Amino acid sequence: MDIVFFGSGAFGVPTLAALAERHRLVAVVSQPDRRAGRGDHDRPTPCADWAEAPARGIRVLKPERVNEPRVVAEIRAFRADAWVVVAFGQKLSASLLDGVLAINLHGSLLPRWRGAAPINAAVLAGDAESGNSVITLADRMDAGLVLGRSRRVIDPMQTAGELHDQLAADGPVLIEDALSRHAAGTLRGEVQDESLVTLAPKLSKIDAWVDFAASPVACQRRVHGLTPWPGVTVGFRGQPLKLLRVKPAGGLGEPPGGTVSDPHLGLISCGAGLLSLLEVQAAGKRPMTWDAFARGARVRKGEVLGAWKP
Numbered sequence: 001m002d003i004v005f006f007g008s009g010a011f012g013v014p015t016l017a018a019l020a021e022r023h024r025l026v027a028v029v030s031q032p033d034r035r036a037g038r039g040d041h042d043r044p045t046p047c048a049d050w051a052e053a054p055a056r057g058i059r060v061l062k063p064e065r066v067n068e069p070r071v072v073a074e075i076r077a078f079r080a081d082a083w084v085v086v087a088f089g090q091k092l093s094a095s096l097l098d099g100v101l102a103i104n105l106h107g108s109l110l111p112r113w114r115g116a117a118p119i120n121a122a123v124l125a126g127d128a129e130s131g132n133s134v135i136t137l138a139d140r141m142d143a144g145l146v147l148g149r150s151r152r153v154i155d156p157m158q159t160a161g162e163l164h165d166q167l168a169a170d171g172p173v174l175i176e177d178a179l180s181r182h183a184a185g186t187l188r189g190e191v192q193d194e195s196l197v198t199l200a201p202k203l204s205k206i207d208a209w210v211d212f213a214a215s216p217v218a219c220q221r222r223v224h225g226l227t228p229w230p231g232v233t234v235g236f237r238g239q240p241l242k243l244l245r246v247k248p249a250g251g252l253g254e255p256p257g258g259t260v261s262d263p264h265l266g267l268i269s270c271g272a273g274l275l276s277l278l279e280v281q282a283a284g285k286r287p288m289t290w291d292a293f294a295r296g297a298r299v300r301k302g303e304v305l306g307a308w309k310p
Helices: 010-022 046-051 069-076 118-124 160-184 216-225 290-297
Strands: 002-007 024-029 034-036 041-043 082-086 102-106 129-136 146-153 232-236 239-248 260-262 267-270 273-282
Touching: 002 010, 002 046, 010 024, 010 046, 010 082, 010 102, 010 160, 024 046, 082 160, 102 160, 118 129, 118 160, 118 216, 129 160, 146 160, 216 239, 216 273, 273 290
Parallel strands: 002 024, 002 082, 082 102
Antiparallel strands: 034 041, 102 129, 129 146, 232 239, 239 273, 260 267, 267 273
16 A cells, blocks of 8 residues: 555654555655754654665655645645554644545553543553554544554553553554555444543643652652653752652651652652652663662662752
């Protein structure tokens, strides 16, 4: 099949690569290059970066506004058999979609977690499972017909970043199944139950906090649900310290929340119990085990991890 792929984020790269192997990618449409990294240079999106490799020879479009008439005409002129949309970042207008099979891979079990951060939301909420949904595009966000789903159990020790990579790897099979059923004339959609809709709004750097007055389980969900981005940053000795992986440890903590109970085991007070810090990252340093950080910093019992205010 001739495919136009719309995608920007890393979540779409496995599906993009799989489509290139089985179909003819007539174009990849992605967001424009943006400034990123320490050098503050313009960088392509992960999908554009993959597609622009010289050996691939794929045409890449990077419109600021994909729904401009000129852009719409250029994309529709490809006369592709189907469009596949994965984490593109712009809404496609009715004029662009008219008469075209366009399917979208979304990282949740819709109708749960419509929105920009569904994988983070699932971990933050303590969901037992997550997955992908392939849907048709609709006027309302993530409200299209469900064409297929895949499922994954969420391990409480798993971060949102790790779940993201698993779901991204599951995407190609799900998309290929939908395309195969379309070619066979057997593709059917399921209407979403609007009474079950939950929303997963976009995250930002202001969300990078944890409340140690909450329970150890709630703190674990917060840390893992925001790792690797925007992360959870606390203050320690006047410097930022990012928490990467934690686990409830049972027992009783000493107030206030965030007080170091056992520096060697990484135990801090949290709610009515204890939280074990497993992996952290100090400013300007690489991620490390708590044990390595505590030995290097000579962490003492009674010191407090508090809110970080840059």
